[in-house]
Amino acid sequence: xxxxxxxxLRGIDTIQVGPVGxxxxxxxxxxxxxxxxxxxxxxxxxxxxxxxxxxxxxxxxPYAVMTxxxxxxxxxxxxxxxxxxxxxxxxxxxxxxxxxxxxxxVKLTYAVPxxxxxxxxxxxxxxxxxxxxxxxxxxxxxxxxAARLKLHWPALRTTRLPIPALEGELQPxxxxxxxERRDHCRELAKAIKSRLAGAQAVGLPAVVGLHRAGPHFDxxxxxxxxxxxxxxxxxxxxxxxxxxxxxxxxxPRLGVRxxxxxxVKQAQIRADGxxxxxxxxxxxxxxxxxxxxxxxxxxxxxxxxHAERTAIRENLFDLxxxxxxxxxxxxxxxxxxxxGHAINRAGLMVDARFRPVDKDxxxxxxxxxxxxxxxxxxxxxxxxxxxxxAITSAYAAVAACAQIPRGxxxxxxx
Amino acid sequence: xxxPLSFIQQREPAGDGPLKTTVLIIGGGVxxxxxxxxxxxxxxxxxxxxxxxxxxxxSGANHxxxxxxxxxxxSDPAAAAECRRESLRLKQxxxxxxxxxxxxxxxxxxxDENYIADFPxxxxxxGIKAQPLDGREAREMEPCLSERLIAAYRVADAAIDPFRLAxxxxxxxxxxxxxxxxxxxxxxxxxxxQRIRSVVLRDDITGRSQExxxxxxxxxxxxxxxxxxxxxxxxxxxxxxxxxxxxxxxxIAQRVINRxxxxxxxxxxxxxGTVSILxxxxxxxxxxxxxxxxxxxxxxxxxxGTAMVPMLATTRYIRAYCGVRPLVSCGEACDDRSVSRxxxxxxxxxxxxxxxxxxxxxxxxxxxxxxxxxxxxxDRVCQRLGRGDACRTQSEPLPDTVAGRWTEPGxxxxxxxxxxxxxxLLLCECEMIPQAVVDxxxxxxxxxxxxxxxxxxxxxSRIGKGPCQGTFCSQRVAAYLYDRGVWQDDRGIDExxxxxxxRWRGQAPLLWDISLAQAELLEATHCGLxxxxxxPVDPGG
Numbered sequence: 024x025x026x027x028x029x030x031x032l033r034g035i036d037t038i039q040v041g042p043v044g045x046x047x048x049x050x051x052x053x054x055x056x057x058x059x060x061x062x063x064x065x066x067x068x069x070x071x072x073x074x075x076x077x078x079x080x081x082x083x084x085p086y087a088v089m090t091x092x093x094x095x096x097x098x099x100x101x102x103x104x105x106x107x108x109x110x111x112x113x114x115x116x117x118x119x120x121x122x123x124x125x126x127x128x129v130k131l132t133y134a135v136p137x138x139x140x141x142x143x144x145x146x147x148x149x150x151x152x153x154x155x156x157x158x159x160x161x162x163x164x165x166x167x168x169a170a171r172l173k174l175h176w177p178a179l180r181t182t183r184l185p186i187p188a189l190e191g192e193l194q195p196x197x198x199x200x201x202x203e204r205r206d207h208c209r210e211l212a213k214a215i216k217s218r219l220a221g222a223q224a225v226g227l228p229a230v231v232g233l234h235r236a237g238p239h240f241d242x243x244x245x246x247x248x249x250x251x252x253x254x255x256x257x258x259x260x261x262x263x264x265x266x267x268x269x270x271x272x273x274x275p276r277l278g279v280r281x282x283x284x285x286x287v288k289q290a291q292i293r294a295d296g297x298x299x300x301x302x303x304x305x306x307x308x309x310x311x312x313x314x315x316x317x318x319x320x321x322x323x324x325x326x327x328x329h330a331e332r333t334a335i336r337e338n339l340f341d342l343x344x345x346x347x348x349x350x351x352x353x354x355x356x357x358x359x360x361x362x363g364h365a366i367n368r369a370g371l372m373v374d375a376r377f378r379p380v381d382k383d384x385x386x387x388x389x390x391x392x393x394x395x396x397x398x399x400x401x402x403x404x405x406x407x408x409x410x411x412x413a414i415t416s417a418y419a420a421v422a423a424c425a426q427i428p429r430g431x432x433x434x435x436x437x
Numbered sequence: 438x439x440x441p442l443s444f445i446q447q448r449e450p451a452g453d454g455p456l457k458t459t460v461l462i463i464g465g466g467v468x469x470x471x472x473x474x475x476x477x478x479x480x481x482x483x484x485x486x487x488x489x490x491x492x493x494x495x496s497g498a499n500h501x502x503x504x505x506x507x508x509x510x511x512s513d514p515a516a517a518a519e520c521r522r523e524s525l526r527l528k529q530x531x532x533x534x535x536x537x538x539x540x541x542x543x544x545x546x547x548x549d550e551n552y553i554a555d556f557p558x559x560x561x562x563x564g565i566k567a568q569p570l571d572g573r574e575a576r577e578m579e580p581c582l583s584e585r586l587i588a589a590y591r592v593a594d595a596a597i598d599p600f601r602l603a604x605x606x607x608x609x610x611x612x613x614x615x616x617x618x619x620x621x622x623x624x625x626x627x628x629x630x631q632r633i634r635s636v637v638l639r640d641d642i643t644g645r646s647q648e649x650x651x652x653x654x655x656x657x658x659x660x661x662x663x664x665x666x667x668x669x670x671x672x673x674x675x676x677x678x679x680x681x682x683x684x685x686x687x688x689i690a691q692r693v694i695n696r697x698x699x700x701x702x703x704x705x706x707x708x709x710g711t712v713s714i715l716x717x718x719x720x721x722x723x724x725x726x727x728x729x730x731x732x733x734x735x736x737x738x739x740x741x742g743t744a745m746v747p748m749l750a751t752t753r754y755i756r757a758y759c760g761v762r763p764l765v766s767c768g769e770a771c772d773d774r775s776v777s778r779x780x781x782x783x784x785x786x787x788x789x790x791x792x793x794x795x796x797x798x799x800x801x802x803x804x805x806x807x808x809x810x811x812x813x814x815x816d817r818v819c820q821r822l823g824r825g826d827a828c829r830t831q832s833e834p835l836p837d838t839v840a841g842r843w844t845e846p847g848x849x850x851x852x853x854x855x856x857x858x859x860x861x862l863l864l865c866e867c868e869m870i871p872q873a874v875v876d877x878x879x880x881x882x883x884x885x886x887x888x889x890x891x892x893x894x895x896x897x898s899r900i901g902k903g904p905c906q907g908t909f910c911s912q913r914v915a916a917y918l919y920d921r922g923v924w925q926d927d928r929g930i931d932e933x934x935x936x937x938x939x940r941w942r943g944q945a946p947l948l949w950d951i952s953l954a955q956a957e958l959l960e961a962t963h964c965g966l967x968x969x970x971x972x973p974v975d976p977g978g
Contacts (some may be wrong), residue, residue, distance in 0.1 A: 048958065050966050058971070066976035121976060126929060126967045129975040161862050163911065164916035171927040183920075191859035226886045257912055258962060323954040324961075330949040332736065354948060358941035358960070359970040361932060366953075367960075404965040423643060 024270040026394055027418035028104055029097070031277035034423050038280045038285050038311065040302055043267055045265040045325050048257040051229060051262020052122055053112065053414070055098070055133035056086070057407030061363045067132050069118055069304035070411075083400035085412060088375055089092045094411075097418030101136055109237060110269045121146045123254050125163050125389045127171030133411060136262055137238045138231060141250035145224045151178040153222035154254075155215055158185040159193035162257035163228045184211070195342045198230040199261040208232070212246035213325065218324045222249060229253035229262050236265055290316075290339040292388055309354045315390035315424045318342075318371070318379070319417060320397055327397040328370065335369055337397075342387055345372050345399035363405040376423035377416060390427055392420040444905060455635050458484040459649035460818055463623050463665055466496035467487075467599055468799055469608040469657035470617075471811035471830070472618070477766035478829040479815060481822065484649060485556070486620035486638055487614065490601045490896055492623035494659040494725070495806070497896070500707045500714050501681060502693060503527060503535060503595040504805040507542060507567060510559035511552065516779035517563040520805045521593075525809065528595065529833040533600045536709055540594025540693035541575060544963060546585045548563075548698045553588045560592075567592050579690045581746045583976040594693035594825065596708050599804055606839030606896065611884070612836075614650055619887045626654075628668040631786075632795050642888060653818050656798040660725035660761040665799055668808075670791045673783060673798060676764040682716030683738055683947070686904060688714040689746060696745055697865050703741030704736075710846025714960050715742045715749060722761055730757035735946045753951055755904055756943040762945025765801045779803060782817060782962060795821060836889075840881050849874050865910035867903020872917055874898060879923055889923050891915065891936035892971065905938045907958040929978035934969055 024041035024046065030037040040338055044156055050369050052055055055070040059077050067073035071091070078087040086094075089301055098114065105112045114120075114134035120143040121129050129146060154165035165181035171177050186193065189201055201207055208231070215225060232239040244251040255262065276283050300309045318339065320327030328344065329336050330353075335346045346369040347353055352367035367413045371393045378386035379393050392414040403409040441854045460476055462469045465487030476483045487493065497794035506520035512592045517602040527534055544553045568591040576582050582589075607617055618638070624646070625637035636646040658665045663675035688708050696704030718734045733755055740906055742749040765781040780802030786794040797815045812828045819825030850869035853861060861871045878897050879889040887893065891914060894900055900914060901907035911933055918924045924932070937959070948956050 048961070052966075054965075057976075064971040066971075124967050126915070126933065126969075127927065128930065128968050130966070130968050131976050159860075159862065161864065162913040162916050164919045167916050167919035167924075167929055170925055171921055171930065174927065192862050257909060257964065258958075263459060324955075324957045330953045332949050349732075350949070354945045354956075356729055356942070356945060358938050358945075361970065363970075364960075366948075382898075385883070404960050405970065407965065407968075409961075409965065433805070 024274070025101060025414045026319045026421055027274050027279045027281070028270070029418050030424070031101065031274065031279045032100060033305045033421060035421070036427060037278070038282060038313070039274065040282045040285055040300070041320065042273075042286060043283050045321055046264050046267045046270070047259045048324075049263035049410075050258075050260055051139065051266065052130070052132040053114075053134035053137050053410035054254065054407045057131040059406060060407045061190070061402055064361055067119065068131065069379050069428045070133055077151060081400065085373070085398045085401055085416050086408070088373070088376070088377070089415055091358060093419050093422065094415045097415045098134070100418070101414050108269045108273045110265055111237060113137050113140050122234050122437040123168060123172070124256060125168065125228075125256055127168040130366070130407065134408070136253070136265070136348060138229070138236060138251075138253040139226060141252035142226060142254065144251065144254060146328060149176040149178060150179070150223035151221050152176070152226060153215070153219060154179060155225060155227040156181070156183050157193055157198060157228065157230075158183055159189065159191060159226060160195065160198060160230075160256070161192065168254070180220070180222065184214050195228065195230050195256045195261045196233070196259070196264060199233045199275055200266070200359050202230060202232045202239060203235055205242065207240065208242050209246065212243040215243075216247055218291055219247065219249070224252070226254050228256045229260060230256070233261065233265060233268060259260075287339060291403035292340070292391075296388070298388070298390065309407070315392065315427055317417070317420050317424060318391070318393040319395045319413075321394045322370070325396070331416060332388045335366070341390070342371055343381055367402040367404060368400055370397050370401070374392070375421035378423070380435040390424070392424055394420040447608055455648035456484070457650045458820065459652050459782065460483055461636055461649050462496075462657055462659035463655065463895050464606070464659055464661070465491045465603070465617060465743070466494050466659050467492065467606070467804060468496070468659070468802065468806040468814075470603045472655060472657060472799070473610035473615045474606040474613075474849070475493075475811045475815040475830050476818065477826060478614045478833060481815075481818065481820060481825050483610070483615050483838070484618060484651070484856065485610070486618045486619065486621045486636075486649070486662075488621060488641065490619050490893055490974075491607060491617075492600055492896070494498035494661070495760035495762060496599055496603055498682070498758050499527065499599060499680070499804055500705055500716055501597055501599055501709050502705065502707045502804070503597040504803065505540060505561055505593040506563055506565045507540075507590075507594070508592065508695060510563050510565060511555065512700065513779065514563050516561070516803070516806075517565060517800050519779060519809065520803065521563060521565050523809050524593065526593065526831065527597070528804070530830075530833070531602065531605070533837040534598050534605065534710065534835070535569055535666060536596040536698045536710075538594065538596050538692045538696060541570070541579060541590045541694045542590045542592060542697040543582060543586050543657045543745055544588040544697035545583050546587055548587065548690040556590065565592065579692060579694060581689050581748055582694070583745055583747055587698055589699065594695070596693065597804065599846055600844040601841035602807075602898065604844070605835050605838050607885075608838035608840035609836050612855065617884060617885050622784050623668060624667055626668065628793070631792050644778045651795075651797045653797065653816065653821050654703050654813060657797070657800070657814070659800060660763045661816075662763060662798050662800040666785070669785075669793060669796060671788060671793060671798075672767065672786045672790070673800070676721065678762040678764055678913070679722040679727050679728050679759055680717035681718045681734040681738065681757060681759040683735060683754045684709070684756040684758075685715065685749075686755045687712065687715045689748065689752065694745060701741070703738035706742060706746060711753070713960045715739070720937070725761040725763075727943060728759055730759040730760060731830055734925060734948045747862050754947045755906065755952065756902070758943045758944050778830045779806055780812055782810075784817065788819055789960075790872050805822060814888045815925045838875060840897070843870075843874050843878060846899060865903065866904050866915040867910070870900050875914060875917060876921070878916075881920070889918065891932045892937065895936065901936065901940055904955060906944055906955065906959065907937055908955070908962060911936050930969065930974060933963065933967075937963055937969070
């Protein structure tokens with residue numbers, strides 16, 4: 024998504040092919056970098072300081088290949104796009120924000136939906152605060168969150184609200200669709216307000232609307248008269264859905280041809296160097312030739328990589344994958360081992376222009392780029408850098424792609 | 438919000454004096470729990486102490502196979518005949534724990550033809566019925582079988598749920614006055630005059646110690662029997678043989694399928710409700726602790742199993758696990774007259790060095806013969822006590838109790854649909870486990886005097902056993918337990934960590950293809966978002 028956006032902003036004629044990937048699993052928090060080094064588990068309030076140290080410690084990390092200026096521009100363009108598209112995101116340029124999780128832990132992240140912003144301030148000031156949850160919403164318990172946070176935040180209270188119109192199980196998205204109606208939001212605000220009892224902030228699961236999330240959040244907050252913040256839920260999450268809907272709606276308006284319903288079934292580098300992609304299914308596919316391509320296919324969940332019992336492969340071009348020698352080295356015996364799992368650093372090695380390279384460092388193709396979690400030498404889970412990696416590497420890859428002179432179709436550029 | 442559960446039982450504070458019981462049984466596996474029931478039915482009071490949870494050792498880490506006996510006809514005819522008798526008995530007395538699937542023994546091209554030729558005669562010698570089938574018949578019965586079959590026999594194997602078996606045995610013993618102390622490790626013995634005067638326990642949850650005085654102490658600690666005996670100065674020379682097994686994502690066959698050859702790796706496929714279990718291996722281990730199913734074992738099991746069932750090469754595996762078989766070399770202390778060669782009943786009163794007149798060890802054996810092992814041990818206990826009725830487990834049906842029922846695949850969803858309560862939310866969507874089942878399990882655990890941990894709930898149900906391996910249900914159950922007032926403070930973080938780590942042990946060697954993508958989601962959720970790998974977990978401590 025990020026690569027399509029940056030390509031469109033540069034006026035590059037772009038086709039985005041493939042299912043929507045892992046965006047529905049996104050929490051809505053846009054991490055830049057929270058932890059470095061992984062082994063010590065050290066949280067960094069200032070992401071730029073963490074990146075400076077990371078570049079010294081891990082020269083192969085994708086963040087070490089980019090300039091700070093590229094990173095700042097990437098974030099600026101992405102956040103502006105989201106905000107202009109009706110999904111306002113906020114970030115403090117020089118610091119990570121603190122956010123609450125559904126298990127009651129706190130994490131640092133860089134940019135958050137405006138609907139989550141007040142959690143950062145609330146965690147700092149710890150005012151009397153009411154945490155709300157909903158009967159029927161599984162895996163989200165205000166009591167659970169408060170039980171942990173109360174150790175340092177005694178003024179936390181909890182309440183559970185029934186939604187009589189929605190009997191039984193409540194999936195987050197179902198609740199969010201229910202709160203697409205203003206009258207439902209007014210009723211919710213009324214119910215919460217009756218239980219405020221002096222609370223100076225209110226937290227609730229991230230379910231306040233989908234397409235009308237911004238105005239409806241404002242409506243509830245205004246009626247409560249105190250800061251309101253959303254808390255991420257278990258997956259699939261509504262903030263992830265909001266991001267997906269925003270990109271799906273806006274990218275075509277920017278000229279991107281979004282073919283989410285199709286998949287790339289086959290990719291070829293032909294003898295003349297041209298990049299060809301068979302789109303669709305084996306039965307009804309068609310071929311597309313492109314001047315350049317960016318692999319933003321993700322890892323195993325996104326199907327950019329595939330693991331067999333003996334080795335890891337890149338799915339489209341069978342590109343060389345940096346990986347541990349044996350399967351026995353892929354994972355630690357302890358899920359939570361502080362070193363992280365070696366397989367998480369497997370992926371595509373790239374050059375300074377984000378082109379996948381062979382073991383000798385030569386690019387496989389002059390106009391084939393890669394971005395996001397498929398890149399090697401990073402552990403986005405443990406470093407808390409998933410979104411930042413996707414956004415900044417997409418920006419860098421598109422920037423490199425944009426430098427290709429026109430008229431090189433079908434040839435190998437030097 | 439539903440009211441907090443009122444039946445949450447706090448752990449009993451240690452009293453001033455030692456607890457007293459007639460028989461103290463060390464080990465809450467299927468033998469220990471079976472012995473508790475056997476003694477209770479004879480009117481003998483007992484306490485079972487278990488350092489972890491019921492079936493935490495090899496009793497919970499096996500195929501769940503009720504042997505017809507055919508597997509042992511060549512290597513151990515006595516054990517084979519014993520299996521035949523006990524298998525028939527358990528099918529009558531504990532049918533709710535058993536799926537009487539029947540079984541096949543199949544050989545494929547290249548297998549030892551002498552063994553194949555001898556097999557029917559060896560079965561007949563042990564009284565085991567083995568009906569010959571041709572390859573076509575066998576494949577009609579089980580289409581997953583290889584086309585390269587060269588011999589097939591039908592036998593009376595069955596699948597048995599070892600968790601339900603142990604939990605029901607324990608529950609019945611408790612109904613009759615017995616007692617279970619979970620998470621209580623034996624840390625010492627007080628000896629006097631060639632007897633165990635008291636046993637010192639440490640509660641692993643509270644950290645408190647307490648003593649128990651018993652007239653007879655039975656060491657039924659399985660692979661840990663040697664370590665327990667050593668605490669009393671007794672020596673049991675044990676070797677440890679690790680066996681690993683794999684759980685498939687779906688049920689591959691309706692019957693038990695055995696390879697018709699000398700027992701080896703990866704040659705038994707056992708149905709287990711909605712899945713199949715493929716195993717096992719035999720690897721010498723230096724210790725019964727810190728064992729893992731290793732990648733080379735996993736690959737060997739799959740490669741060997743594929744010869745009889747080709748689809749095992751490509752099917753999805755959702756979990757691996759392993760257990761340790763204790764191999765006993767007990768010398769003159771073994772009582773060969775009263776017990777089979779399949780297991781060892783050691784009377785430490787007959788030992789040359791440091792005899793202990795009120796100390797017995799029962800170890801070895803097979804799941805299929807657990808009842809017989811309990812019976813022989815109880816006979817010896819009664820002999821030592823000079824009282825006790827005759828064994829009744831030979832004829833008394835095992836009650837179907839609530840304690841063990843939720844381990845049955847499919848029961849929770851069936852019950853949930855029958856009840857039709859839309860407010861009873863499914864906490865585990867893979868295995869369709871609703872809130873009511875979790876409530877039931879919390880009550881059961883309270884009756885057993887223990888806390889409701891995620892691991893304990895998982896052991897007594899199908900929670901976390903589906904394809905997601907706890908990714909989502911762990912947090913859903915955690916949230917629910919907070920809502921019900923079962924958990925307080927920050928206990929949930931440690932619970933999630935412990936539960937996910939336990940599930941991971943079985944996932945890690947199987948992570949390729951779809952399972953790896955699933956694991957990626959698990960780590961993204963619990964580490965990427967929740968930060969559970971970090972200590973301290975929160976920024977700033």
